[in-house]
Amino acid sequence: MTMVDHVGRMSLPDTAYNMWTRGELDDFVHAPEGHRVEVIEGEIVVSPAPVVAHGNIVHHITRAMERAAFADPSFPWSARQMTNLSLLGIEQGYIPDLVVAEEHVFESAGEAEQMYLVADEIEMVVEVTSKDGAVYDRPPAEGRALRKPSKWSGYARVEIPYYLLVDRSPKIASTRLYSIPDAGTGAYLHSDTWAFGETVRLPEPFGVEIDTRRWTAWKD
Secondary structure, eight states: OOOOSEEEOOOOSSOHHHHHHTTOHHHHTTOOTTOEEEEETTEEEEEOOOOHHHHHHHHHHHHHHHHHHHHOTTOOEEEEESOOEEEGGGTEEEOOSEEEEEHHHHHHHHHTTOSOEEGGGOSEEEEEOOTTTHHHHSOOOSSGGGOOOOHHHHHHHTTOSEEEEEEOOTTTOEEEEEEEEETTTTEEEEEEEEETTSOEEOOTTTOOEEOOTTOOOOOO
16 A cells, blocks of 8 residues: 555445445545545545555566466466455455456456456455555554554455565565464464565465565655
8 A cells, every 4th residue: 555645434425335346436535546545444545656666566576476477387376456356245445556366367357347356356465565554554553542444454354365565664674474364353363574685485376486675665
């Protein structure tokens, strides 16, 4: 996720989620061109386009998946940026930085002119943090006063198998792969972490290596 322009609740003619699935929410909230509009635990979150360093990281991950497919014609996985993802069971609508699924999922959705994919079709989602939006991508903070809506919890609740979180905070500067989602608690039960500069090694079913030597933290 990128920097947040607007977060909040407003009076709507229908639920924010229903309007999001119909493609009506962007116009209703007057989102500028290129901005992302998401529904996270009932809140409408509007985010501007990512900065270049953010986009570079997403590109590097995409290229790693492409190289794996080129090296092995049987490699089934493909990655797409800025794809709408509907979390049907919990009525939330996200736009991850990157979605990983089998190639036929994207092809079929494109041929059918689908507006979004659903969780059952997805093997992994990727988010890259930014200064103002990081709280939505990370696990929720402890304590009621600190609690914020969390895509981390949403992804776990709909049981997306893998969540790759690239955290550009200077205090963290690492990549974490979450796995074993628990729908009941809305949490991932396992994680593996790599500091920036280390090679990320995605386990099977991917078996992909990602070079992070050019990844940098944001500047405070």
